[in-house]
Amino acid sequence: MGTRPNGDGGRLLTRSDAPAPVVIRDRPPEADDLYKWKAFVAIGISFVTQVMSMTMVFVALSTIADDFGVTLRAGAWVVVAQALTISSLMMPMGRLADIVGWKRVHLGGLAIFGGGAALTAFAPTFAILIFARVVMATGNAMGQSVGTAMVVSVFPQNERGMAIGSQTTAVSIGGASGPIVGGLVLQVLPWEALFLMLLVPIAIAFVAGYLILDDERLNQPKPADRPSFDFVGALLSASAIALLVITINNPFRVSWGSPLIIGGLATVALLFTAFVRWELRRPSPMLELRMFRNKLFSMAVLTRLFGFLAATVTWLLMPIYLISLRGLEEGVAGGVLFLTSLGMGIAAQGSGRLSDRFAARPFTIVGLAAQGVTMLFLALLTRDTPLLLVMALVFVNGLAMGLWNVPNNSVIMGSVPTSMLGVVGALTNLARNVGNVTGQALASGVVVAVMAAQGFDIPLGEIADTAGAGDAFVDGWRAAYAIVSCFSLVAVVLAFLTRPAPQAPASIDHPPSERLGAIPPPAR
Numbered sequence: 038m039g040t041r042p043n044g045d046g047g048r049l050l051t052r053s054d055a056p057a058p059v060v061i062r063d064r065p066p067e068a069d070d071l072y073k074w075k076a077f078v079a080i081g082i083s084f085v086t087q088v089m090s091m092t093m094v095f096v097a098l099s100t101i102a103d104d105f106g107v108t109l110r111a112g113a114w115v116v117v118a119q120a121l122t123i124s125s126l127m128m129p130m131g132r133l134a135d136i137v138g139w140k141r142v143h144l145g146g147l148a149i150f151g152g153g154a155a156l157t158a159f160a161p162t163f164a165i166l167i168f169a170r171v172v173m174a175t176g177n178a179m180g181q182s183v184g185t186a187m188v189v190s191v192f193p194q195n196e197r198g199m200a201i202g203s204q205t206t207a208v209s210i211g212g213a214s215g216p217i218v219g220g221l222v223l224q225v226l227p228w229e230a231l232f233l234m235l236l237v238p239i240a241i242a243f244v245a246g247y248l249i250l251d252d253e254r255l256n257q258p259k260p261a262d263r264p265s266f267d268f269v270g271a272l273l274s275a276s277a278i279a280l281l282v283i284t285i286n287n288p289f290r291v292s293w294g295s296p297l298i299i300g301g302l303a304t305v306a307l308l309f310t311a312f313v314r315w316e317l318r319r320p321s322p323m324l325e326l327r328m329f330r331n332k333l334f335s336m337a338v339l340t341r342l343f344g345f346l347a348a349t350v351t352w353l354l355m356p357i358y359l360i361s362l363r364g365l366e367e368g369v370a371g372g373v374l375f376l377t378s379l380g381m382g383i384a385a386q387g388s389g390r391l392s393d394r395f396a397a398r399p400f401t402i403v404g405l406a407a408q409g410v411t412m413l414f415l416a417l418l419t420r421d422t423p424l425l426l427v428m429a430l431v432f433v434n435g436l437a438m439g440l441w442n443v444p445n446n447s448v449i450m451g452s453v454p455t456s457m458l459g460v461v462g463a464l465t466n467l468a469r470n471v472g473n474v475t476g477q478a479l480a481s482g483v484v485v486a487v488m489a490a491q492g493f494d495i496p497l498g499e500i501a502d503t504a505g506a507g508d509a510f511v512d513g514w515r516a517a518y519a520i521v522s523c524f525s526l527v528a529v530v531l532a533f534l535t536r537p538a539p540q541a542p543a544s545i546d547h548p549p550s551e552r553l554g555a556i557p558p559p560a561r
Contacts (some may be wrong), residue, residue: 202389380435
Protein backbone atom coordinates (compact mmCIF):
# COMPACT_ATOMS: atom_id res chain seq x y z
CA MET A 38 0.00 0.00 0.00
CA GLY A 39 1.25 3.49 -0.79
CA THR A 40 0.34 6.96 -1.97
CA ARG A 41 1.13 8.93 -5.09
CA PRO A 42 0.32 12.48 -6.23
CA ASN A 43 -2.86 12.85 -8.24
CA GLY A 44 -2.04 16.21 -9.80
CA ASP A 45 -4.74 18.31 -8.10
CA GLY A 46 -3.31 18.89 -4.65
CA GLY A 47 -4.38 15.58 -3.21
CA ARG A 48 -3.04 12.05 -2.92
CA LEU A 49 -4.21 8.73 -4.25
CA LEU A 50 -4.16 5.81 -1.82
CA THR A 51 -3.18 2.71 -3.78
CA ARG A 52 -3.36 -0.96 -2.96
CA SER A 53 -2.95 -3.96 -5.19
CA ASP A 54 -6.35 -5.47 -4.33
CA ALA A 55 -8.30 -2.21 -4.08
CA PRO A 56 -10.92 -1.85 -6.83
CA ALA A 57 -10.66 1.93 -6.95
CA PRO A 58 -8.41 4.57 -5.39
CA VAL A 59 -9.72 7.26 -3.09
CA VAL A 60 -8.70 10.87 -3.55
CA ILE A 61 -7.55 12.37 -0.26
CA ARG A 62 -7.32 16.14 -0.35
CA ASP A 63 -4.79 17.82 1.86
CA ARG A 64 -6.43 20.21 4.29
CA PRO A 65 -5.03 23.73 4.39
CA PRO A 66 -2.79 24.21 7.44
CA GLU A 67 -4.90 27.14 8.65
CA ALA A 68 -8.69 27.13 8.66
CA ASP A 69 -10.65 30.00 7.16
CA ASP A 70 -12.23 31.44 10.32
CA LEU A 71 -14.78 33.47 8.40
CA TYR A 72 -15.92 30.57 6.24
CA LYS A 73 -16.20 28.04 9.05
CA TRP A 74 -18.53 30.32 11.01
CA LYS A 75 -20.55 31.24 7.93
CA ALA A 76 -20.97 27.53 7.22
CA PHE A 77 -21.87 26.85 10.83
CA VAL A 78 -24.58 29.54 10.81
CA ALA A 79 -26.07 28.02 7.65
CA ILE A 80 -26.12 24.57 9.25
CA GLY A 81 -27.05 25.87 12.72
CA ILE A 82 -30.29 27.47 11.49
CA SER A 83 -31.47 24.06 10.36
CA PHE A 84 -30.39 22.50 13.69
CA VAL A 85 -32.42 24.99 15.72
CA THR A 86 -35.50 24.76 13.49
CA GLN A 87 -35.63 20.98 13.15
CA VAL A 88 -35.05 20.33 16.85
CA MET A 89 -37.60 23.02 17.76
CA SER A 90 -40.14 21.26 15.54
CA MET A 91 -39.65 18.07 17.55
CA THR A 92 -40.32 19.65 20.95
CA MET A 93 -42.99 22.22 20.14
CA VAL A 94 -45.47 19.59 18.97
CA PHE A 95 -45.92 18.27 22.52
CA VAL A 96 -47.85 21.36 23.57
CA ALA A 97 -50.16 21.00 20.56
CA LEU A 98 -51.08 17.31 20.94
CA SER A 99 -54.34 17.89 22.82
CA THR A 100 -55.47 20.56 20.36
CA ILE A 101 -54.63 18.39 17.34
CA ALA A 102 -56.48 15.42 18.84
CA ASP A 103 -59.57 17.54 19.52
CA ASP A 104 -59.48 19.07 16.05
CA PHE A 105 -59.50 15.68 14.30
CA GLY A 106 -61.82 14.05 16.83
CA VAL A 107 -59.39 11.34 17.93
CA THR A 108 -58.35 10.24 21.40
CA LEU A 109 -55.21 11.63 22.97
CA ARG A 110 -53.65 8.14 22.78
CA ALA A 111 -54.26 8.09 19.03
CA GLY A 112 -52.97 11.65 18.82
CA ALA A 113 -49.72 10.53 20.41
CA TRP A 114 -48.88 8.88 17.07
CA VAL A 115 -48.08 12.39 15.83
CA VAL A 116 -44.98 12.10 18.03
CA VAL A 117 -44.43 8.34 17.75
CA ALA A 118 -44.41 8.45 13.92
CA GLN A 119 -41.72 11.12 14.08
CA ALA A 120 -39.53 9.14 16.49
CA LEU A 121 -39.88 5.96 14.44
CA THR A 122 -38.97 7.63 11.16
CA ILE A 123 -36.00 9.60 12.44
CA SER A 124 -34.52 6.68 14.35
CA SER A 125 -34.89 4.16 11.53
CA LEU A 126 -33.67 6.40 8.69
CA MET A 127 -30.82 8.24 10.37
CA MET A 128 -28.02 5.74 9.66
CA PRO A 129 -29.10 4.91 6.09
CA MET A 130 -29.26 8.63 5.31
CA GLY A 131 -25.83 9.13 6.84
CA ARG A 132 -24.36 6.44 4.61
CA LEU A 133 -26.19 7.84 1.58
CA ALA A 134 -24.67 11.25 2.32
CA ASP A 135 -21.17 9.73 2.47
CA ILE A 136 -21.77 8.37 -1.05
CA VAL A 137 -23.64 11.13 -2.89
CA GLY A 138 -22.44 14.16 -0.92
CA TRP A 139 -23.22 15.80 2.41
CA LYS A 140 -24.48 19.07 0.94
CA ARG A 141 -26.86 17.32 -1.45
CA VAL A 142 -28.48 15.28 1.33
CA HIS A 143 -28.60 18.32 3.62
CA LEU A 144 -30.43 20.48 1.07
CA GLY A 145 -32.69 17.62 0.04
CA GLY A 146 -33.59 17.06 3.67
CA LEU A 147 -34.51 20.72 4.15
CA ALA A 148 -36.76 20.64 1.08
CA ILE A 149 -38.50 17.44 2.21
CA PHE A 150 -38.87 18.80 5.76
CA GLY A 151 -40.45 22.01 4.46
CA GLY A 152 -42.84 20.11 2.20
CA GLY A 153 -43.84 17.88 5.10
CA ALA A 154 -44.46 20.89 7.34
CA ALA A 155 -46.75 22.49 4.76
CA LEU A 156 -48.61 19.21 4.22
CA THR A 157 -49.04 18.82 7.99
CA ALA A 158 -50.60 22.27 8.26
CA PHE A 159 -53.11 21.60 5.45
CA ALA A 160 -53.79 17.90 6.16
CA PRO A 161 -57.55 17.27 5.67
CA THR A 162 -57.61 14.00 7.64
CA PHE A 163 -55.74 12.48 10.55
CA ALA A 164 -54.27 9.73 8.35
CA ILE A 165 -52.80 12.32 5.97
CA LEU A 166 -51.50 14.25 8.99
CA ILE A 167 -49.56 11.16 10.15
CA PHE A 168 -48.21 10.68 6.62
CA ALA A 169 -47.13 14.33 6.55
CA ARG A 170 -45.34 13.89 9.87
CA VAL A 171 -43.45 10.93 8.38
CA VAL A 172 -42.41 13.15 5.45
CA MET A 173 -41.26 15.85 7.87
CA ALA A 174 -39.34 13.31 9.93
CA THR A 175 -37.64 11.94 6.80
CA GLY A 176 -36.23 15.38 6.07
CA ASN A 177 -35.30 15.76 9.74
CA ALA A 178 -33.44 12.43 9.64
CA MET A 179 -31.50 13.57 6.57
CA GLY A 180 -30.49 16.77 8.37
CA GLN A 181 -29.50 15.05 11.61
CA SER A 182 -27.55 12.37 9.76
CA VAL A 183 -25.25 14.79 7.98
CA GLY A 184 -25.20 17.92 10.16
CA THR A 185 -22.49 16.75 12.57
CA ALA A 186 -20.25 15.59 9.71
CA MET A 187 -20.46 18.97 7.96
CA VAL A 188 -19.82 20.97 11.12
CA VAL A 189 -16.80 18.85 12.02
CA SER A 190 -15.43 19.01 8.48
CA VAL A 191 -15.28 22.82 8.22
CA PHE A 192 -13.37 23.21 11.49
CA PRO A 193 -9.73 22.13 11.84
CA GLN A 194 -9.03 19.00 13.86
CA ASN A 195 -7.74 20.94 16.86
CA GLU A 196 -11.10 22.77 17.07
CA ARG A 197 -13.34 19.73 16.79
CA GLY A 198 -14.59 20.13 20.37
CA MET A 199 -15.51 23.76 19.74
CA ALA A 200 -17.37 22.75 16.59
CA ILE A 201 -19.42 20.06 18.33
CA GLY A 202 -19.94 22.34 21.33
CA SER A 203 -21.40 25.01 19.06
CA GLN A 204 -23.64 22.40 17.44
CA THR A 205 -24.82 21.20 20.86
CA THR A 206 -25.63 24.80 21.83
CA ALA A 207 -27.74 25.17 18.70
CA VAL A 208 -29.56 21.92 19.51
CA SER A 209 -30.15 23.13 23.08
CA ILE A 210 -31.61 26.40 21.81
CA GLY A 211 -33.97 24.51 19.52
CA GLY A 212 -35.02 22.06 22.22
CA ALA A 213 -35.66 24.78 24.79
CA SER A 214 -37.45 27.18 22.47
CA GLY A 215 -39.89 24.59 21.08
CA PRO A 216 -42.33 24.43 24.03
CA ILE A 217 -42.00 28.18 24.65
CA VAL A 218 -42.67 29.18 21.05
CA GLY A 219 -45.38 26.57 20.70
CA GLY A 220 -47.18 27.75 23.84
CA LEU A 221 -47.07 31.41 22.82
CA VAL A 222 -48.28 30.73 19.27
CA LEU A 223 -51.16 28.53 20.45
CA GLN A 224 -52.46 31.33 22.67
CA VAL A 225 -53.35 33.45 19.64
CA LEU A 226 -53.26 31.18 16.55
CA PRO A 227 -54.47 27.69 15.57
CA TRP A 228 -52.06 24.74 15.73
CA GLU A 229 -51.56 24.82 11.95
CA ALA A 230 -49.61 28.06 12.37
CA LEU A 231 -46.88 26.15 14.24
CA PHE A 232 -45.97 24.21 11.12
CA LEU A 233 -46.42 27.07 8.66
CA MET A 234 -44.05 29.30 10.62
CA LEU A 235 -41.31 26.63 10.26
CA LEU A 236 -41.21 27.35 6.53
CA VAL A 237 -39.51 30.72 7.06
CA PRO A 238 -36.34 29.56 8.88
CA ILE A 239 -36.17 26.40 6.75
CA ALA A 240 -36.24 28.52 3.58
CA ILE A 241 -33.49 30.72 5.01
CA ALA A 242 -31.45 27.62 5.90
CA PHE A 243 -31.90 26.21 2.39
CA VAL A 244 -30.79 29.41 0.65
CA ALA A 245 -27.87 29.87 3.04
CA GLY A 246 -26.81 26.23 2.61
CA TYR A 247 -27.03 26.45 -1.16
CA LEU A 248 -25.00 29.66 -1.35
CA ILE A 249 -22.46 29.11 1.45
CA LEU A 250 -21.78 25.39 1.70
CA ASP A 251 -19.20 24.27 -0.84
CA ASP A 252 -18.37 20.65 -1.56
CA GLU A 253 -14.65 21.36 -1.87
CA ARG A 254 -14.45 23.34 1.36
CA LEU A 255 -16.43 20.70 3.23
CA ASN A 256 -13.38 18.46 2.67
CA GLN A 257 -15.48 15.39 1.94
CA PRO A 258 -13.30 12.66 0.36
CA LYS A 259 -14.09 11.95 -3.29
CA PRO A 260 -13.90 8.24 -4.25
CA ALA A 261 -12.77 7.70 -7.83
CA ASP A 262 -15.60 5.16 -8.25
CA ARG A 263 -18.74 5.82 -6.24
CA PRO A 264 -19.52 2.81 -4.00
CA SER A 265 -22.96 1.23 -4.17
CA PHE A 266 -25.58 1.88 -1.52
CA ASP A 267 -26.38 -1.10 0.71
CA PHE A 268 -30.17 -1.25 0.38
CA VAL A 269 -30.49 -4.60 2.17
CA GLY A 270 -28.43 -3.39 5.12
CA ALA A 271 -30.47 -0.18 5.26
CA LEU A 272 -33.73 -2.15 5.25
CA LEU A 273 -32.56 -4.54 7.98
CA SER A 274 -31.29 -1.76 10.24
CA ALA A 275 -34.35 0.44 9.71
CA SER A 276 -36.70 -2.47 10.46
CA ALA A 277 -34.81 -3.48 13.60
CA ILE A 278 -34.65 0.04 14.99
CA ALA A 279 -38.28 0.87 14.14
CA LEU A 280 -39.52 -2.32 15.80
CA LEU A 281 -37.29 -1.67 18.82
CA VAL A 282 -38.69 1.86 19.25
CA ILE A 283 -42.30 0.61 18.93
CA THR A 284 -41.73 -2.23 21.39
CA ILE A 285 -40.02 -0.03 23.97
CA ASN A 286 -42.66 2.70 23.68
CA ASN A 287 -45.38 0.04 24.10
CA PRO A 288 -48.04 2.30 22.51
CA PHE A 289 -50.76 -0.34 22.94
CA ARG A 290 -50.13 -0.48 26.70
CA VAL A 291 -49.95 -4.28 26.84
CA SER A 292 -48.23 -6.14 29.67
CA TRP A 293 -44.44 -6.17 29.46
CA GLY A 294 -44.56 -9.95 29.78
CA SER A 295 -47.08 -10.36 26.96
CA PRO A 296 -46.28 -12.40 23.84
CA LEU A 297 -46.49 -9.19 21.79
CA ILE A 298 -43.61 -7.57 23.70
CA ILE A 299 -41.52 -10.73 23.95
CA GLY A 300 -42.11 -11.53 20.28
CA GLY A 301 -41.19 -7.98 19.30
CA LEU A 302 -37.89 -8.10 21.17
CA ALA A 303 -37.11 -11.55 19.73
CA THR A 304 -37.77 -10.26 16.21
CA VAL A 305 -35.48 -7.26 16.88
CA ALA A 306 -32.73 -9.68 17.92
CA LEU A 307 -33.20 -11.74 14.74
CA LEU A 308 -33.16 -8.65 12.52
CA PHE A 309 -30.06 -7.32 14.25
CA THR A 310 -28.27 -10.68 13.83
CA ALA A 311 -29.18 -10.74 10.14
CA PHE A 312 -27.93 -7.15 9.79
CA VAL A 313 -24.55 -7.99 11.35
CA ARG A 314 -24.07 -11.09 9.19
CA TRP A 315 -25.01 -9.18 6.04
CA GLU A 316 -22.81 -6.16 6.75
CA LEU A 317 -19.72 -8.27 7.45
CA ARG A 318 -20.04 -9.85 4.00
CA ARG A 319 -20.52 -6.64 2.04
CA PRO A 320 -17.56 -4.96 0.27
CA SER A 321 -19.36 -1.61 0.72
CA PRO A 322 -21.55 -1.96 3.83
CA MET A 323 -23.95 0.64 5.13
CA LEU A 324 -22.13 0.59 8.49
CA GLU A 325 -18.55 -0.67 8.69
CA LEU A 326 -18.88 -2.87 11.77
CA ARG A 327 -15.15 -3.62 11.86
CA MET A 328 -14.55 -0.13 13.21
CA PHE A 329 -15.94 -1.40 16.52
CA ARG A 330 -12.64 -3.29 16.85
CA ASN A 331 -11.23 0.09 17.72
CA LYS A 332 -11.64 0.17 21.50
CA LEU A 333 -11.62 3.97 21.62
CA PHE A 334 -14.58 4.16 19.24
CA SER A 335 -16.64 1.31 20.69
CA MET A 336 -16.19 2.41 24.31
CA ALA A 337 -17.11 6.01 23.47
CA VAL A 338 -20.32 4.88 21.71
CA LEU A 339 -21.28 2.71 24.73
CA THR A 340 -20.53 5.63 27.05
CA ARG A 341 -22.87 7.81 25.00
CA LEU A 342 -25.67 5.25 25.10
CA PHE A 343 -25.53 4.80 28.89
CA GLY A 344 -25.11 8.52 29.46
CA PHE A 345 -28.35 9.30 27.63
CA LEU A 346 -30.14 6.36 29.26
CA ALA A 347 -29.71 8.36 32.46
CA ALA A 348 -29.90 11.94 31.18
CA THR A 349 -33.31 11.70 29.52
CA VAL A 350 -35.25 10.86 32.70
CA THR A 351 -35.33 14.44 33.96
CA TRP A 352 -37.09 15.59 30.78
CA LEU A 353 -39.80 12.96 31.35
CA LEU A 354 -40.36 12.99 35.11
CA MET A 355 -39.71 16.62 36.09
CA PRO A 356 -42.87 18.03 34.39
CA ILE A 357 -44.96 15.36 36.17
CA TYR A 358 -43.33 16.24 39.49
CA LEU A 359 -43.89 19.97 39.03
CA ILE A 360 -47.39 19.93 37.49
CA SER A 361 -49.10 16.77 38.73
CA LEU A 362 -47.54 16.54 42.19
CA ARG A 363 -46.86 20.15 43.15
CA GLY A 364 -49.69 21.73 41.14
CA LEU A 365 -47.58 24.36 39.36
CA GLU A 366 -48.63 26.01 36.12
CA GLU A 367 -47.34 24.61 32.81
CA GLY A 368 -45.47 27.85 32.14
CA VAL A 369 -43.57 27.58 35.42
CA ALA A 370 -42.69 23.96 34.69
CA GLY A 371 -41.46 24.92 31.24
CA GLY A 372 -39.29 27.65 32.74
CA VAL A 373 -37.71 25.17 35.15
CA LEU A 374 -36.96 22.71 32.34
CA PHE A 375 -35.48 25.56 30.29
CA LEU A 376 -32.69 25.69 32.89
CA THR A 377 -31.58 22.23 31.76
CA SER A 378 -31.10 23.45 28.19
CA LEU A 379 -29.48 26.64 29.42
CA GLY A 380 -26.95 24.72 31.50
CA MET A 381 -26.30 22.28 28.69
CA GLY A 382 -25.68 25.06 26.18
CA ILE A 383 -23.28 26.92 28.51
CA ALA A 384 -21.30 23.81 29.39
CA ALA A 385 -21.17 22.63 25.78
CA GLN A 386 -19.27 25.74 24.72
CA GLY A 387 -16.81 25.53 27.60
CA SER A 388 -16.16 21.78 27.49
CA GLY A 389 -15.77 21.83 23.71
CA ARG A 390 -13.09 24.50 23.71
CA LEU A 391 -11.27 23.15 26.79
CA SER A 392 -11.25 19.57 25.47
CA ASP A 393 -9.59 20.88 22.31
CA ARG A 394 -6.89 22.46 24.42
CA PHE A 395 -6.36 19.67 26.93
CA ALA A 396 -8.09 16.30 26.42
CA ALA A 397 -11.64 15.00 26.12
CA ARG A 398 -11.52 12.14 28.62
CA PRO A 399 -11.33 14.16 31.91
CA PHE A 400 -14.32 16.33 30.94
CA THR A 401 -16.37 13.26 29.99
CA ILE A 402 -15.62 11.57 33.31
CA VAL A 403 -16.32 14.66 35.42
CA GLY A 404 -19.53 15.46 33.51
CA LEU A 405 -20.95 11.97 33.87
CA ALA A 406 -19.99 11.83 37.54
CA ALA A 407 -21.68 15.20 38.15
CA GLN A 408 -24.77 13.96 36.30
CA GLY A 409 -24.94 10.90 38.56
CA VAL A 410 -24.51 12.95 41.73
CA THR A 411 -27.24 15.45 40.77
CA MET A 412 -29.58 12.56 40.04
CA LEU A 413 -29.01 11.17 43.52
CA PHE A 414 -30.00 14.56 44.93
CA LEU A 415 -33.02 14.72 42.59
CA ALA A 416 -34.10 11.33 43.94
CA LEU A 417 -34.44 12.92 47.40
CA LEU A 418 -36.92 15.62 46.34
CA THR A 419 -40.29 15.83 48.06
CA ARG A 420 -43.40 17.89 47.31
CA ASP A 421 -42.17 20.47 49.83
CA THR A 422 -38.62 20.91 48.51
CA PRO A 423 -37.96 24.65 47.90
CA LEU A 424 -38.44 25.45 44.23
CA LEU A 425 -35.15 27.36 44.10
CA LEU A 426 -33.31 24.20 45.14
CA VAL A 427 -35.12 22.22 42.43
CA MET A 428 -34.15 24.85 39.86
CA ALA A 429 -30.52 24.77 41.00
CA LEU A 430 -30.37 20.97 40.69
CA VAL A 431 -31.96 21.04 37.23
CA PHE A 432 -29.49 23.69 36.06
CA VAL A 433 -26.48 21.76 37.40
CA ASN A 434 -27.83 18.61 35.76
CA GLY A 435 -27.89 20.49 32.45
CA LEU A 436 -24.33 21.67 33.00
CA ALA A 437 -23.26 18.08 33.62
CA MET A 438 -24.95 16.90 30.42
CA GLY A 439 -23.20 19.54 28.34
CA LEU A 440 -19.89 18.82 30.06
CA TRP A 441 -19.73 15.16 28.98
CA ASN A 442 -21.79 15.16 25.80
CA VAL A 443 -19.50 17.31 23.65
CA PRO A 444 -16.10 15.71 24.39
CA ASN A 445 -17.65 12.26 24.08
CA ASN A 446 -19.03 13.13 20.64
CA SER A 447 -15.69 14.67 19.70
CA VAL A 448 -13.86 11.44 20.53
CA ILE A 449 -16.26 9.38 18.41
CA MET A 450 -16.06 11.68 15.40
CA GLY A 451 -12.28 11.98 15.70
CA SER A 452 -11.64 8.24 15.77
CA VAL A 453 -12.93 7.43 12.26
CA PRO A 454 -11.82 8.36 8.73
CA THR A 455 -13.34 11.41 7.07
CA SER A 456 -15.14 9.25 4.50
CA MET A 457 -17.27 7.77 7.31
CA LEU A 458 -18.23 10.99 9.10
CA GLY A 459 -21.77 10.97 7.71
CA VAL A 460 -22.81 7.52 8.89
CA VAL A 461 -20.87 7.82 12.16
CA GLY A 462 -22.42 11.21 12.88
CA ALA A 463 -25.79 9.55 12.34
CA LEU A 464 -24.72 6.73 14.67
CA THR A 465 -23.96 9.18 17.50
CA ASN A 466 -27.41 10.71 17.13
CA LEU A 467 -28.97 7.25 16.97
CA ALA A 468 -27.22 6.25 20.21
CA ARG A 469 -28.70 9.38 21.82
CA ASN A 470 -32.21 8.65 20.50
CA VAL A 471 -32.18 4.98 21.53
CA GLY A 472 -30.85 5.98 24.95
CA ASN A 473 -33.61 8.57 25.31
CA VAL A 474 -36.40 6.21 24.26
CA THR A 475 -35.17 3.34 26.42
CA GLY A 476 -34.48 5.51 29.46
CA GLN A 477 -37.88 7.16 29.31
CA ALA A 478 -39.69 3.84 28.89
CA LEU A 479 -37.78 2.34 31.82
CA ALA A 480 -38.38 5.31 34.12
CA SER A 481 -42.10 5.54 33.34
CA GLY A 482 -42.43 1.78 33.78
CA VAL A 483 -40.77 1.91 37.20
CA VAL A 484 -42.97 4.79 38.42
CA VAL A 485 -46.16 3.13 37.16
CA ALA A 486 -45.17 -0.25 38.68
CA VAL A 487 -44.39 1.25 42.08
CA MET A 488 -47.64 3.23 42.15
CA ALA A 489 -49.69 0.24 40.98
CA ALA A 490 -48.10 -1.95 43.67
CA GLN A 491 -49.42 0.54 46.23
CA GLY A 492 -52.90 0.51 44.67
CA PHE A 493 -52.75 3.72 42.63
CA ASP A 494 -53.40 3.04 38.93
CA ILE A 495 -54.74 6.53 38.23
CA PRO A 496 -54.23 9.31 35.64
CA LEU A 497 -51.35 11.68 36.33
CA GLY A 498 -53.73 14.61 36.75
CA GLU A 499 -55.28 12.96 39.82
CA ILE A 500 -52.05 12.46 41.78
CA ALA A 501 -52.28 15.69 43.76
CA ASP A 502 -55.96 15.20 44.67
CA THR A 503 -55.87 11.50 45.60
CA ALA A 504 -54.88 10.68 49.18
CA GLY A 505 -51.66 8.69 49.28
CA ALA A 506 -51.04 8.90 45.52
CA GLY A 507 -48.45 11.63 45.93
CA ASP A 508 -46.41 9.51 48.33
CA ALA A 509 -46.63 6.56 45.93
CA PHE A 510 -45.41 8.74 43.07
CA VAL A 511 -42.47 9.96 45.16
CA ASP A 512 -41.53 6.34 45.92
CA GLY A 513 -41.60 5.54 42.20
CA TRP A 514 -39.66 8.73 41.44
CA ARG A 515 -36.92 7.70 43.87
CA ALA A 516 -36.71 4.18 42.48
CA ALA A 517 -36.44 5.49 38.89
CA TYR A 518 -33.71 7.98 39.75
CA ALA A 519 -31.79 5.35 41.73
CA ILE A 520 -31.73 3.12 38.65
CA VAL A 521 -30.62 5.83 36.23
CA SER A 522 -27.92 6.92 38.68
CA CYS A 523 -26.50 3.43 38.20
CA PHE A 524 -26.51 4.03 34.43
CA SER A 525 -24.48 7.19 35.00
CA LEU A 526 -22.03 5.18 37.11
CA VAL A 527 -21.65 2.62 34.31
CA ALA A 528 -21.02 5.49 31.88
CA VAL A 529 -18.33 6.89 34.20
CA VAL A 530 -16.56 3.52 34.25
CA LEU A 531 -16.77 3.26 30.45
CA ALA A 532 -15.43 6.79 30.06
CA PHE A 533 -12.55 5.97 32.39
CA LEU A 534 -11.70 2.95 30.23
CA THR A 535 -11.84 5.01 27.03
CA ARG A 536 -8.13 5.68 26.77
CA PRO A 537 -6.66 7.05 23.54
CA ALA A 538 -3.57 5.37 22.20
CA PRO A 539 -0.30 7.03 23.28
CA GLN A 540 0.62 7.67 19.67
CA ALA A 541 -1.58 7.87 16.62
CA PRO A 542 -0.42 6.89 13.13
CA ALA A 543 -0.87 9.29 10.26
CA SER A 544 -4.52 9.67 9.36
CA ILE A 545 -5.17 8.14 5.94
CA ASP A 546 -8.64 7.62 4.59
CA HIS A 547 -9.24 4.09 3.33
CA PRO A 548 -11.82 2.81 0.88
CA PRO A 549 -14.33 0.35 2.31
CA SER A 550 -12.40 -2.68 1.07
CA GLU A 551 -9.36 -1.59 3.10
CA ARG A 552 -11.05 -0.75 6.41
CA LEU A 553 -10.34 -3.57 8.80
CA GLY A 554 -11.35 -1.92 12.03
CA ALA A 555 -7.99 -0.47 13.01
CA ILE A 556 -9.30 3.11 12.87
CA PRO A 557 -6.58 5.36 14.29
CA PRO A 558 -7.54 7.42 17.34
CA PRO A 559 -7.12 11.19 17.30
CA ALA A 560 -3.75 12.52 18.36
CA ARG A 561 -3.65 14.06 21.81
